[in-house]
Amino acid sequence: MVTKAHPPTLRELIKHLSKLPGLGEKSASRIAMHLLRAPAADAEALAQAILRLKREIHTCPRCFHFTDGDLCAICADPARRTGEICVVETTADLLALEESGAFRGLYHVLQGALAPLDGVGPDDIRIRELLERLEREEVREVILATNPTSEGEATASYLMKLLEQRPVRVTRIAYGIPMGGDLKYIDKVTLERALRGRQQVH
Amino acid sequence: MVTKAHPPTLRELIKHLSKLPGLGEKSASRIAMHLLRAPAADAEALAQAILRLKREIHTCPRCFHFTDGDLCAICADPARRTGEICVVETTADLLALEESGAFRGLYHVLQGALAPLDGVGPDDIRIRELLERLEREEVREVILATNPTSEGEATASYLMKLLEQRPVRVTRIAYGIPMGGDLKYIDKVTLERALRGRQQVH
Numbered sequence: 001m002v003t004k005a006h007p008p009t010l011r012e013l014i015k016h017l018s019k020l021p022g023l024g025e026k027s028a029s030r031i032a033m034h035l036l037r038a039p040a041a042d043a044e045a046l047a048q049a050i051l052r053l054k055r056e057i058h059t060c061p062r063c064f065h066f067t068d069g070d071l072c073a074i075c076a077d078p079a080r081r082t083g084e085i086c087v088v089e090t091t092a093d094l095l096a097l098e099e100s101g102a103f104r105g106l107y108h109v110l111q112g113a114l115a116p117l118d119g120v121g122p123d124d125i126r127i128r129e130l131l132e133r134l135e136r137e138e139v140r141e142v143i144l145a146t147n148p149t150s151e152g153e154a155t156a157s158y159l160m161k162l163l164e165q166r167p168v169r170v171t172r173i174a175y176g177i178p179m180g181g182d183l184k185y186i187d188k189v190t191l192e193r194a195l196r197g198r199q200q201v202h
Numbered sequence: 203m204v205t206k207a208h209p210p211t212l213r214e215l216i217k218h219l220s221k222l223p224g225l226g227e228k229s230a231s232r233i234a235m236h237l238l239r240a241p242a243a244d245a246e247a248l249a250q251a252i253l254r255l256k257r258e259i260h261t262c263p264r265c266f267h268f269t270d271g272d273l274c275a276i277c278a279d280p281a282r283r284t285g286e287i288c289v290v291e292t293t294a295d296l297l298a299l300e301e302s303g304a305f306r307g308l309y310h311v312l313q314g315a316l317a318p319l320d321g322v323g324p325d326d327i328r329i330r331e332l333l334e335r336l337e338r339e340e341v342r343e344v345i346l347a348t349n350p351t352s353e354g355e356a357t358a359s360y361l362m363k364l365l366e367q368r369p370v371r372v373t374r375i376a377y378g379i380p381m382g383g384d385l386k387y388i389d390k391v392t393l394e395r396a397l398r399g400r401q402q403v404h
Contacts, residue, residue: 004279005300007270009258013251019244020233031222032255033294036268040256042221047252049215053237054245056211066238068209077206092235098207 001025010036062133064109064126066091074098074107081105083140087130087159089113089147097145105143108133113151114158120151122158130159134168141169148175148193203227212238264335266311266328268293276300276309283307285342289332289361291315291349299347307345310335315353316360322353324360332361336370343371350377350395 002011002025010032017028035043059065060072063085067073074080084105088094094107112125122128133139144159146152156172163170176194177186186194204213204227212234219230237245261267262274265287269275276282286307290296296309314327324330335341346361348354358374365372378396379388388396 001301003297003300005267005274005276005297007259007268007275009251009255009270010268013248013255016244016248016251020248021236022229022232027224029297030224033297034223035252035255036259036293042218043252043256046215046218046222047249049211049218050237050245050249050252053211053215053234054242057209057238065207066209066212068211072207073209074207091238095205095207095231095235098205099203 002029059109059111063107064111064129065094065107079104083138084143085130085133085137085139085141086143086145088145089152089155093145093147103143105141110146110155113146113149113155115151116154125155127159127162131162134163134166139168141171144170144172148190204231261311261313265309266313266331267296267309281306285340286345287332287335287339287341287343288345288347290347291354291357295347295349305345307343312348312357315348315351315357317353318356327357329361329364333364336365336368341370343373346372346374350392 002014006014013032013035014025014028017023017031018025020028023031035046056068057066060067060075062071062075065072065074069076081104084103085108086097086103086105087108087110088097089110089112091109094109097103097107108126108130110125110127110130112120114120114122114125130142134142142159142163144156146156160170160172174197175190176197177183177190183191204216208216215234215237216227216230219225219233220227222230225233237248258270259268262269262277264273264277267274267276271278283306286305287310288296288299288305288307289310289312290299291312291314293311296311299305299309310328310332312327312329312332314322316322316324316327332344336344344361344365346358348358362372362374376399377392378399379385379392385393
């Protein structure tokens with residue numbers, strides 16, 4: 001609880017920190033107290049890093065991932081396979097896939113998913129830019145990696161339809177039981193997807 | 203995990219955030235992604251709050267609590283009882299006591315505790331300033347509220363000895379079973395303290 005005994009600058013910082021995801025007032029307060037005791041240079045470095053993030057970062061003109069430079073680190077990497085584009089909703093999804101190290105092609109970040117009820121239509125996400133890339137680049141395969149939510153599903157369906165007539169292979173990542181998952185605790189929609197996606201082993 | 207796909211400014215911010223208490227790389231990453239998407243004004247406000255905290259805050263010349271102004275909010279409050287000084291180790295301890303609302307006197311923040319093994323002696327914490335306050339102010343009672351750790355205990359013992367000859371009442375806050383605590387899970391040192399501190403009820 002923030003009291004009158006908190007100096008206004010401290011109160012102000014706690015207020016801003018507690019708006020961050022995963023931080024409540026207690027953890028925000030702990031961080032603020034830490035910054036109060038920390039060397040001025042450390043706190044300054046953190047503040048400058050936040051300012052730089054907002055001032056220097058922008059989206060890659062090719063894939064819409066974030067970058068400090070011209071092309072993003074992935075588009076600029078000559079070792080990536082340029083014939084495969086993995087379509088994701090957000091940069092966070094892209095980074096999760098990168099952490100897995102399982103994909104060596106390029107990405108396309110839609111910067112959202114179709115949500116007609118919230119007024120997000122095809123023109124509000126980077127679908128047109130994906131189609132332009134298919135014209136311009138030599139793409140063999142488009143991998144749809146939207147999230148298994150109603151918005152992600154709607155987006156994938158829309159894209160599948162849109163790409164049907166094009167001379168490009170369209171695939172979708174597998175949805176099913178996660179590794180380490182326990183069947184008796186998995187929700188029925190996932191179980192249904194896992195069954196539908198079953199693959200022959202011999 | 204921070205990958206090569208993370209733009210350098212994002213990587214830098216995650217590095218700084220993950221040094222904060224209670225934040226691992228995962229939560230730091232989540233906060234950084236949030237700031238990336240947040241309106242520039244919000245991120246700017248957070249950065250400025252950190253900078254202002256370090257630039258404007260200093261210690262109260264009377265009690266060594268933090269303040270933006272001259273005296274701290276507590277010392278400047280005419281409603282506080284000036285005859286009682288509660289001695290705490292840190293501002294965080296002071297704020298915890300304030301949150302309880304149980305004390306209406308003044309504080310004295312030692313800004314540390316005696317730790318001879320770490321080279322922290324009586325001259326390294328605000329003991330001399332406490333003695334000066336006892337000369338200057340009309341103090342009826344000094345309440346020792348150091349933590350029940352070896353450093354806190356050593357500090358309390360040292361102060362008790364130091365104040366023995368002075369015409370001031372010296373008390374110590376009670377240490378015992380916390381509210382909601384369960385005796386069978388309480389450590390034996392606490393149990394011993396609770397027994398030693400037992401009070402007659404009739």
